Amino acid sequence: RKAIAKSSLQHIVAQPNPALALRSDSERQIRSTVDWSETAVYGEHIWFETNVSGDFCYVGEQNCMAKLLQKPLSKRKCAACKIVVHTPCIEQLEKINFRCKPSFRESGSRNVREPIVVRHHWVHRRRQEGKCRQCGKGFQQKFAFHSKEIVAISCSWCKQAYHSKVSCFMLQHIEEPCSLGAHAAVVVPPTWILRVRRPQNPLKSSKKKKRTSFKRKSSKKGAEEGKWKPFVIKPMPSPLMKPLLVFVNPKSGGNQGAKIIQSFMWYLNPRQVFDLSQGGPKEALELYRKVHNLRILACGGDGTVGWILSILDQLRLNPPPPVAILPLGTGNDLARTLNWGGGYTDEPLSKILSHVEDGNIVQLDRWNLHVEPNPDVNSEEKDDTAADKLPLDVFNNYFSLGFDARVTLEFHESREANPEKFNSRFRNKMFYAGTAFSDFLTGSSKDLAKHVKLVCDGTDLTSKIQDLKPQCLVFLNIPRYCAGTMPWGNPGEHHDFEPQRHDDGCIEVIGFTMKSLAALQVGGHGERLCQCRQVVLTTSKAIPMQVDGEPCKLAASCIHISLRNQANMVQKTKRRNSMPLLNDQQPVPERLRIRVSRISMRDYEALHYDKEKLKEASVPLGIIVVPGDSDLELCRTQIERLQEEGDGAKRKTLSSQKLSPKWCFLDSTTADRFYRIDRAQEHLNYVTEISQDELYVLDPELVITQTVGTSPAMPDLVDSSATPTGHHFAFPSSSFSPPCSPAPSAEPEHCLPHKDDLIEAAKSGNFSKFQELHQAGRDLMVRDSSGQTVLHHAVKSGSKDVVKYIIENAPSEILDATEEENGETSLHQAAALRQRTICHYIVEAGASLMKTDLQ
Incomplete structure (x- = not known):
């Protein structure tokens, strides 16, 4: 017991002071981010608000302010060691000297030279999953009204857990070195990260030297002080280690980033996890640039990956660290190409770390975009709303112009105006779909071929484009495009072209008509124009364009596309070492x-x-x-x-x-x-x-x-x-049977006489009659003899009121219901009849865009 107390495992009994503990947060700073300043506190907790139920306060009943005041208080959870306390009780933790797992060490002549081992960071747990490492038995939680008995002692680094009793947790466990657990190969040990002291001013004896000498030395010293940083990395490389830097974009996709940051701080050293909203990746990459075998995990969309690759270009790291992807964005085409999937759902981050460690390193071509104004266009014809340059001068996935860029531009402008409406991946995709239907119906990119001249590897393809009359041109570097589709087609279908690769130094040029764009969603492909190494694209008017999802309307220009370099990427592969x-x-x-x-x-x-x-x-x-x-x-x-x-x-x-x-x-x-x-x-x-x-x-x-x-x-x-x-x-x-049917059945024949009046009201667009029949008990899921629903008939009648009423009151399954003759949904028929507003209603209600008819 004495040894445990010495290791800060046993709580020190201290009488709390309510007035002191209830100071305002402004007086007592509660950190929710890692402190990289010279005033960083050793073993400082990283607190996030939590609404966890029950009384889990780590300081115990004797020190807990909520227990003392007999009132509910807000709670905080440490991301790195997972203890939970009431906000006013944080100061009590300082009194009992319970610190978080250390993320760095102090520098000094002795410390720097001697090899330092990482010690376990033992924490009492009132709830613990898994089994005791010593006896192999599970942990049983003993619930009380206001507290929980401590059942386990576990390490915040390696996650080993023992029963909180002498027969399981032995004295030798306290001071033994920690292995850092299952992910030791990717964890940056705290012994690698040193806090250094600020350089001291030179002695006043330097005044005796010549003035010129003094000036020269002082300026040099000033430059050294300007480069000084509070922390340095002193790696001790091992061939088995693959240290990982995690960059999380909390704004990508459905704002999943905040929870992911906390989880990675638990599995790793908090000083290897970075929030990109706090200043970008450059400083972190500069700090870790000398670490051997470094790997990077980019948590965000394809734009986040491109941002990190561009910073790596600027820093010229040699060799450049390979980048893995945790897809949080909307499209995630690069993540799909490298087998990381189309979007993160709920896969355990522990397994993702294993995949990052075991993944193969592959190359990714990156392409330069050099823009010059088109000298043949009169200044009078210029569009004042158009930009003179592209948002990015390099692309990793694709560069496109025409229909798809126009849709992306409208999405981008709407999100900038109303960011609160775009807080989930599903809503983003729904907006994309609605905008695409609007542009499809208006035919906004029909004359693209008249204003484009294309030369690939010296071959003029302008006449081919004019014959095709595409509404969209795509310059594709990776097989995936537009949230997972494969516009180049399958390898077995190629005749005049090679199968597409992301590392062959070639770019694929594809043209899309509206017909081929629609077929793309069901496995079709565009018109393959060429595979080349250089492109010269000339436009004669302002045209919407996008570079890896970043859109703009570019003035008439001459665009040169050429290979820039190849980036190292991590490709997810099959694993055998996670088998039961x-x-x-x-x-x-x-x-x-x-x-x-x-x-x-x-x-x-x-x-x-x-x-x-x-x-x-x-x-x-x-x-x-x-x-x-x-x-x-x-x-x-x-x-x-x-x-x-x-x-x-x-x-x-x-x-x-x-x-x-x-x-x-x-x-x-x-x-x-x-x-x-x-x-x-x-x-x-x-x-x-x-x-x-x-x-x-x-x-x-x-x-x-x-x-x-x-x-x-x-x-x-x-x-x-x-x-x-x-x-x-x-x-x-x-599951939505008519009211008169006593039990579910495939065909409720006895209700058929009631079908015709509701269908007739939908056919005629008689809203008041339709509403009256439904309120009288008619089933909105009824079909006629050809399998058409009331929504099919309402679409054909063009009655927006009836369509809205059906969408708001019928089960969502009616949106994708198909009629028997052609297999068409109501959305198919609305698009064929060019009913723009009704298309918007159906798409925004959640209709599938992947449904195909029988033709």
């Missing part, structure tokens, strides 16, 4: 017989932090048999085949009902909770990585309509004639 322990000790079996179970979105959101309850809530689909080394793409094929085999049987149970098109796999083994796997990354995951004896899938369109009793037991095989007694489920398309 059961499989690590034996070879992978030739065949696997895996049970597949389905989980609804409601259960997932409510229970995904509790594995056992989520498993109990799952419902069986059936069993698949796959090779032992199968990835999830093959498993998807087998599961869809399992569904097709069940189509012939009458679907009475959930297990026999078909999966919706948006289902995805869930990883149930590699983290302490379930998490979703991106559809685009299924080929990177082995089935043995994410499951042991059961494979779980998430069906986001599954709706639980009633819950009685307990969930059904999991059978070895699915019996399609058996009905689960615990749950009654229905899909959205069948």
